Amino acid sequence: MLQQHKDIIQMNKEGWNKVADQFFEGSLERLSYGSYAPTEEELNLLGTITNCAIVEVGCGSGHTLEYLAKRGARELWGVDLSGAQIETARQVVSKLDMPVVLIESPMEEMAELPENHFDKAVSIYALGWTVDLPRTLSHIHRSLKPGGIFVFSWEHPVHSVVEYSEDVLKFRRSYVSEGFERHEAWRGTPIVMHNRKVSTFINALIRAGFVIDAVIEESKVDEGDTVDPAKWYSGAKASLLPSTLIIKCHKSRAEGEPS
Ligand SMILES: C[S@@+](CC[C@H](N)C(=O)[O-])C[C@H]1O[C@@H](n2cnc3c(N)ncnc32)[C@H](O)[C@@H]1O
Incomplete structure (x- = not known):
């Protein structure tokens, strides 16, 4: 791995360990794909969970793993960069009556995931943190069984470039120029994000061998949602542009392979 990538991963790990407790949340009733996004209950992207082996990439505090366990998953694995997140996830999943494999690792280095093993992979607001999207996607693709599903959500790349200032929405940076961006005080700590276009995610999935099934850019703004733009x-921003990008894809089956 490039030294620059290692340095960014280390900085982001330290950042995530500091802010982890701002993200300890989740629901057993519904799976949220992100702010103002339709839920799994509305979209049914994952399909049947019962009896499935599932890996979550960037599992955070483990609440999605808990939700998947309650919906009947047979085997669960979670990977996260942050030791603080993995520790909370360990406490959350310890209440479940099934073993859950938790791995503290960058998603760029998930070589230890078993091959052709999982029925589904999911990643909620985590995939975009990768410093190496092709490498991360190749690990996920390799770990899925033929026909296995991958669903991820991430902040919509258009939402990321627009901010509200002096009563109007303005571009804070270019949508088309991609690459690393250092944030000196993201939630009070320095981190580095990688800016990517929607097409970059889609093309990287295709190059990794995935078949795209759905791309979702819907906003769900209910009456009473915050309108503070x-x-x-905010509801005001989400009614003009999507907050969240959700993509469902699958690993294709070889010719003649049983479904
Ligand atoms: C916004 S949180 C989402 C957590 C969880 N999926 C959820 O929905 O609550 C993003 C997570 O990605 C993890 N993360 C950031 N960079 C990562 C990387 N390079 N490899 C693995 N996990 C990473 C963070 O530690 C954090 O737990």
């Missing part, structure tokens, strides 16, 4: 996520 100055907030990073």
Whole structure:
């Protein structure tokens, strides 16, 4: 791995360990794909969970793993960069009556995931943190059984470039120029993000061998949602552009392979 990538991963790991407790949340009733996004209950992208082996990439505090266990998953694995997140996930899943494999690792280095093993992979607001999207996707693709599903959500790349200022929405940076961006005080700690276009995610999935099934850019703004457009996520902003990008894809089966 490039030294620059290693340095960014280390910085982001330290950042995530500091802010982990701002993200300890989840629901057993519904699976949220992100702010103002339709839920799994509305979209049914994952399909049947019962009896499935599932890996979550960037599992955070483990609440999605808990939700998947309650919906009947047979085997669960979670990978996360942050030791603080993995520790909380360990406490959350310890209450379940099934073993859950938790791995503290960058998603760029998930070589230890078993090959052709999982029925589904899921990643909620985590995939975009990778410093190496092709490498991360190749690990996920390799770990899925033929026909296995991958669903991920991430902040919509258009939402990321627009901010509210002086009563109007303005571009804070270019949508088309991609690459690393250092944020000196993201939630009070320095981190580095990688800016990518929607097409970059889609093309990387295709190159990794995935077949795209659905691309979702819908916003769900209910009456009573915050209308303060100055907030990073707000109903006002979400009614003009999507907050969240969700993509469902699958690993294709070889010719003649049983479904
Ligand atoms: C916004 S949180 C989402 C957590 C969880 N999926 C959820 O929905 O609550 C993003 C997670 O990605 C993890 N993360 C960031 N960079 C990562 C990387 N390079 N490899 C693995 N996990 C990473 C963070 O530690 C954090 O737990």
